[in-house]
Amino acid sequence: MTVEPELDVWFNREVRPHEAAYRRAAYSISRDRHISEDLVQDAYLKVVANDQWRHLASPKAFVLAVIRNLAIDLARRTSRGPVDRSVDLEKLAVADLAPTPEASADQNQRLARIEAALDSLPPQCQRVVRLRKIEGLSPIEIAVRLDISVSTVEKHLSKAMRLLTERLAPEPPPASECRIIPWPQPRNLPRRS
Incomplete structure (x- = not known):
């Protein structure tokens, strides 16, 4: 799969910085380190394959939702064990971070x-x-x-x-907003004899 340079720049700026949060979320759902790593990588592939990546209001929230959906799909396919669907994403500090x-x-x-x-x-x-x-x-x-x-x-x-x-x-503040802090005056200390 060839990734266009603009997508690569966007991905490294908007998605990759939150990798630790993705891993925490994936692990909290799967309770398996290897599966959680696979979930994160598969989520990355879904993001890169999504034609609407430019229009994602919160790429982090999108990746987290993809991870959760992938985990649910995996659990259905493998029946390895229950997936914790009640994971509170807010406790994982992964709430929707759409900018104000x-x-x-x-x-x-x-x-x-x-x-x-x-x-x-x-x-x-x-x-x-x-x-x-x-x-x-x-x-x-x-x-x-x-x-x-x-x-x-x-x-x-x-x-x-x-x-x-x-x-x-950055532009320096106007002179009217600058405060001059006087240099401390030396104290008169007794001389050593």
């Missing part, structure tokens, strides 16, 4: 700021960054596609990262 409206707005603002910073890069730097960071191409593949040397690709990437870091650095 404020968090969504904040994320949209950050995304707009990143897009603006990308758009402000010189055209060739912008192309190289998009090919490397968004499409996931290697420097060699970028060099071939743009008909430039690998060294030039690396220089464009370096320049772009420096510019993006500068442009995306």
Whole structure:
């Protein structure tokens, strides 16, 4: 199965960070380490095969639901033993983590700021960054596609990262919000004799 680069980036950002929670949930249902690992891997396959992955409001909750359904299906097929269907997902700290409206707005603002910073890069730097960071191409593949040397690709990437870091650095607070903390004055201590 070939995974498109955009899906790979999304998966590593949205799904993989919660792997410990998935393993805990799978183990709490199956009570078997090997089966729980299989459940998590099978759930990953289902997520990657899902054409609607871009539209998942809470990828973590989706993976947990897939794990639970896979465990139930496995129990039906193998009749190895009961599956604990009463597992309270909230106790496992796996409740639906859909972002609040404020968090969504904040994320949209950050995304707009990143897009603006990308758009402000010189055209060739912008192309190289998009090919490397968004499409996931290697420097060699970028060099071939743009008909430039690998060294030039690396220089464009370096320049772009420096510019993006500068442009995306947090803005300092206005001077009116800054508080000056005085340096402590030395105490008059008695001299040693």
